[in-house]
Amino acid sequence: MNATILLKAPATPTAPALLLRPWHVDDVAELVEVGRDPELRRRVNVPMDGEAERIAWVAAQQEGWAAGVRFSFAVFEEPFDAQPRRLAGSVVLKEVVSGKPAAEVGYWTVAVARGRGVAPRALEALTAWAFDTFGAEGLERVELLHQVDNPASCRVAEKRGYVFDTILPAAPPGYPLDGHLHVRARA
Template sequence: MNAHARDARLSSGSLVLRPWRPGDLGVLLDAYRDPAVQAGSRAPVADEEAAAHWLRAQEEGRATGLRHSFAVVDTELGAGPVGNVALSFPEPGAPSAEVGYWTVAPARGRGIAPRALEALSAWASETFAGAGLVRLELLHQVDNAASCRVAAKAGYPLTAVLPPSPPWPGEGHLHTRGL
């Protein structure tokens, strides 16, 4: 993996996407107290130990090149993270990767999630298309209408309804975007 991918810092208007830092632990804990963030998470963060583990996992993912997670900072709202966007590969050189995101309650409805997802998607295309990446996938539960709106705004049309599959108890939506 190249240093550009490992050390990436992205920006889009008032948004800055940067690697998560140990000092973000409190923000992360607060975010995961939000039922909406909890409902969409595959890896719940319930306490300081879990938050520290989550932060280490992001560093490890970046080091291996299999996961690129970014704290989303909106300079208009303040200096701390208001969300997360991530790009995850199932294996090195895979033709598809999954994107995911969440935002804290005060950041919702401001267009932050679609702008952050668009910045991540553009970066993924620039950084990994030459290594064989051709498609990005976004998954969420069917009852998450807000995620459908974010996906559509960021150029991810709905492509399939998926059957229930752990850890999700209900059907899911698959949105895809070609590079």
């Protein structure tokens, strides 16, 4: 799969357009900066501490693209003016296997982008791309999981047509709390 894919989400009256593209090593400095956010650190299951870890994380995302099983996108807000693009978050389609009917999505947003519709718009762009790209290979549904103490993720899922399916039992240490499974079927 070509890692030069760009996805877009349109602007809203109160938020700029989004550009989604595969992660580059040039993103490491911003990743280190946003990784200091305590809420983000609490929600993600990968180390967010330093430059070496972030370089390794970006390399792992690129390997996922090369293997054709994990498609991780950096999400940027397009500037309203002459400001540079700002990292707003990440979305990922994972566990993609030809003939397997389900894949999983995940996402996170940086602190300054929360509450501006970044996650729902990025998730919608990724979901549409997933069904367009992998539907012919058997992708019938996309699953979204989040812990029960994350009502914001529940709202994002529901806004984008991911229907609540079941409660998943905790799986410590990575998932110390029960979770919700939301599912969106291909139309």
